[in-house]
Amino acid sequence: MSKDNKDNETIIELKAITKRYGFGDAESFALHNFDLDVKRGEFIMIMGPSGCGKTTLLNIIGLLDKPTSGEYLLNGKNTERISSRRKARFRAKEIGFIFQSFNLIPNLSVIENVSLPLIYSGYHKTRRLKKADDILEHFHLREREYYMPYQLSGGQQQRVAIARSLVSNPSIILADEPTGNLDSRSSHIIMEELRDIHAQGNTIIMVTHNPALTTYATRVINMLDGEIDTDIKTVDDSELPRPGDPEKISVRILSKKRPVELEIDSQTKVVVSGDHVTTENKENNKKASDTKVSKKTRKEGKKKIKTKKKES
Ligand SMILES: Nc1ncnc2c1ncn2[C@@H]1O[C@H](COP(=O)(O)OP(=O)(O)OP(=O)(O)O)[C@@H](O)[C@H]1O
Ligand SMILES: [Mg+2]
Numbered sequence: 434m435s436k437d438n439k440d441n442e443t444i445i446e447l448k449a450i451t452k453r454y455g456f457g458d459a460e461s462f463a464l465h466n467f468d469l470d471v472k473r474g475e476f477i478m479i480m481g482p483s484g485c486g487k488t489t490l491l492n493i494i495g496l497l498d499k500p501t502s503g504e505y506l507l508n509g510k511n512t513e514r515i516s517s518r519r520k521a522r523f524r525a526k527e528i529g530f531i532f533q534s535f536n537l538i539p540n541l542s543v544i545e546n547v548s549l550p551l552i553y554s555g556y557h558k559t560r561r562l563k564k565a566d567d568i569l570e571h572f573h574l575r576e577r578e579y580y581m582p583y584q585l586s587g588g589q590q591q592r593v594a595i596a597r598s599l600v601s602n603p604s605i606i607l608a609d610e611p612t613g614n615l616d617s618r619s620s621h622i623i624m625e626e627l628r629d630i631h632a633q634g635n636t637i638i639m640v641t642h643n644p645a646l647t648t649y650a651t652r653v654i655n656m657l658d659g660e661i662d663t664d665i666k667t668v669d670d671s672e673l674p675r676p677g678d679p680e681k682i683s684v685r686i687l688s689k690k691r692p693v694e695l696e697i698d699s700q701t702k703v704v705v706s707g708d709h710v711t712t713e714n715k716e717n718n719k720k721a722s723d724t725k726v727s728k729k730t731r732k733e734g735k736k737k738i739k740t741k742k743k744e745s
Contacts, residue, residue: 443509444605444636445471445494450503452489452659463489464500465659471638473604476631478647479640480707481656487640490656491607494638495528496520525553529603531611535594537582544569544578547597554601568596572622588619595623599630606630608639612646624649644706653705663708665726686710686726693724 452464463486471477479487492498493505496512505512512520537546548558548565556564569575572592582590595611606627612620628649631637639650647653647667655663667686677699686693686703693710697703701721702713712721 442473443470444473444507445469446504446506446509447493448504448506450493450500450505452486452493452498453501462659464493467503467660469654469661471636473636474631474634476627476637476649476651477639478650478653478705479638479656480642480644480647480653481662485656486659487656488609489659491530491609491638491640494605495530495607496524497530522553525550526601527604529598529601529606531595531598531606531608533610533613535590537590537594537597539582542579542581543574543585543593546582546593547600550597550601564600565596568600569593571626572596588615591615592619592623595626599626604635606635606637606639608637610640610642612641612643620646644704647705648702650705655707663726665705665710667703667705667710693726695722695724 447467447469450464450467450469451462454461454463467486467490479490481487489498493500496507499513507515507523515523538549541549544562544565547569548561551561551564554561566575566578569578572595574589574592574596577585577589582593585593591611591614599606608627611627612623615623624646627637627639631649639646641647650667652664652666654661654665665686681696681698684695684697684703686695686705695703695710695712697712700715702715702718704711704713708726709723710726711723713719714721
């Protein structure tokens, strides 16, 4: 499938973003001198230990929070110069948030909850409900459309919340551990839906603690103490071998620190975890190879050790 040149467009550009909380002795940095370029159509997974700044990063990208310093360009425009009214409009139309907690409105039915973001679309109510009905069908929730949120299980509520954040067809999806409290079948439904949305050319930035999900991503960023530790570009979907392809192909995994060449076939799954890229057999999940791509010295307390160790 040929993609148009819009694909190479940078839509999100963070330059030396810092987010500071507190002053003096209580001062701490949720993000520190954070640089990031996101191209249209990337599917980025963000990983890293609790408290390293992942949610802060998503909130800043999604215009829910402002950095303490640095520059954030969205579609080439400096977000500091965008009025709050325009930001709110952009958020409603172009950004889909999927949060860890689902925040459904308790006294509205499932279908009403899902159609809510379309209020801004200008569609008539009938059309809004039709669109909500369509996406609920996709999430296997149509038979529960007229339930109230309290009548659903936690996993079902999360799926409703995800349907709601996707109903307006946003071009940027920001997801904070969307599958964190779901069983593996529900996670699979969500991930397949995100994969479809990505295939349509949309940009996804998703936080996860689950390395198994990195196979869905085109780029995996590991954060540590408010900074990027590793930034690994995995293979493009279009380069991956298809089922039935007999040959092994050689793929190049780009890491900021060290690119890796891997031989894979259609039965191979590529998983990025921390600074390791491993390959596994899709059927039995048996590990086939494990390559270390970088090494970064950890910070001790607040002091940063600047020495860079060389790869052997
Ligand atoms: N409103 C706030 N006031 C003070 N500190 C805050 C505030 N919000 C976040 N922080 C701090 O900023 C750091 C980053 O928080 P953040 O929520 O982004 O982490 P996270 O990577 O999303 O963690 P988790 O995986 O647990 O969700 C943490 O140390 C947190 O305590
Ligand atoms: Mg978080």
